[in-house]
Amino acid sequence: MRSGWLLPLLALVVMVAAPARAEQGVTDTEILLGGSNSFSGPLAFTGEQITKFGVDLGFKAVNDGGGIHGRKVRTIWYDDGYKPQDAVANTRKLVEQDQVFAVIIPQGAPPVVATLEYLEQNRVPLLFPYQSSTVTRGRHWVFQGMTMSDRSSRMMIDYLVGRRKYRKFAALYQDDEYGKSFLTAFEKDLARHGLRLLAVESVKRGVTDVSAQIAKLHTAKPEVTFLVLVPGPGAQALRERQKIGWTDTLMVSTGPLTDERYLSLAGDAAEGVEGLSLWPDPLTSDLPGVRRYREHMQNYFPRNEPNRYSLAGYFAAMLFAEGATRAGARLTRESLIAALQSVKRWESGILPPLTIGPDHETQKQAVWVRVERGRFKQLTDWLKSE
């Protein structure tokens, strides 16, 4: 038989020609990233903006500039609707079927926490999760994105008690990992000042009616009421407060909530509300990185209004590109981790110079803002959380 030796020979040629086992999700021409995010449910707007208009915007710019060591970045997104069980299923699909190199910017503490163990077991990098619980801190395969709840809490309490001299606090929080991690941190930081929360009320995830909770918090007469919610219920709380004419409390939103979405839903009920903002103003900031982001948005998605979600996603794409560039032409998951760990005083032009330490946190600061005529006005410089 003439072809008896042909097949084994061909196989040998292919084996020799192929490079030493390439990393999953990385070819000579492409890096494949993916993520499970909210494209339905209460965080659908956020999810769409951070991924399709944020991360993808950043990578479009990177790809059009020649890619990373000649490789273009491609992304795959799946919808989990803010449900942990769907996030787990999506993440398995990304890793096992689509064979992604890393997971990027999944959203919300409950879905992210649900996938953490699986990703670590499979040694898949989890990059910049868009959530604030401290569960993701100090893990080898995770680089935390958003400023964590304990740092946010320290900045908020120190600013409000130290500089603004408030003494009486209450909180309305979402009854899950997101809300509870903030609540614990508030209690700890208030205790440092010899204070405590006068009243706390919880809101179930995905619920929009908060009238009973607001009525109960009102009776406790706090000077400051923290809102640890997502935009829908956050806006509801402000409107409910306006409905009952409760004016003698300062409503303060946590970093994850302080955004344009919450403002547009609340309308004039948001006037005078303050909060911690994790990002410079995407529409008005003159920082070079934010200007570049606006130019790119204008070029690639001219119909999409700039907002801090797409800015966060854009930042995540820039930071990934920085890490992957540092990792060199032979990109592996381990080399990416090592490269990101080596980032020192990196200028994004969006956030202050970034140094990533062994805690793997990529964002540690925030500024204080107040809503004036429907826009966030910055009241402080970057606050410190160390």
Added chain:
Amino acid sequence: MTIAALVHVVVSGLATGSIYALVALSLVIVYNATRTLNFAQGEMLMVSTFAGFTVYAHVKLPLVVVMLIAVAAAALLGWVIERVIIRHAIGATHFDVLIITLGLSLVLRSAAGLAWTHDEFPFPSFFGTRPIVLGPVRVAPVSLGIIGASLALMLGLWALFTRTRLGRAMRAVAQNQRAARLVGISVERVYAASWILASVVGAIAGVLIAPVVFLSSQMGLVAINGFIAAVLGGFGSMPGAVVGGMLLGVIENLAPLYLPSSIKHSVPFLALIAILLIRPGGMLGRVARRKV
């Protein structure tokens, strides 16, 4: 709890209750005429409200016009669904039709997600948000507005059912289809009219509640509480639907003041179980007794 806070909570509960009552009424209208439980009522309401909103988002028309557009869309939707789907299932069992409407609700919700995304949208309101102050009591104009508009609509329905030929025909069909047919009433026309009427009532409820809960593909879930309200009042009874809705709204708002806030979402079901234990036919309903 002060009296002022209590008044606010009760008024706010009556407002939510009015919406439950309207949804309950639209369920009862279809049920009485066709013996069908329309599980897609909530999604029909949501889609109609979105139709009004789409026009509003493109051309800023006055809100009255937006409501009329929503109502027209609802009438069309009700007519199409009855004509294209439900009428073909006329020989099917009630259970089959129930499953059809359940499927329809899922289809409508996904379709709304595709057309308008699953995002939440702020919806313009007829009423202001600044509270009206009466001594120590503060009442939200939006609550009073919703209650007023709902009561007016209920009065209109009452007039329709007691004073017009169509209303009498609908009642006749509800009582006895065969007899109605014998006296020359077109049962098919009554079927279509019931679906259109129910859809329109739902759309008005949708436009009234959308500014409060925000417009989203999830808005149709209000129908669950509407259904409970209808059962509370005695399924099939129109005054019962109104009383059941109002009661449910008030209980649901009052309970968390005295109990942990998280109990709020169990309240409708607790109320339902309690009523069914005490009065199996609902508050104003009749228990159908069968002699064996």
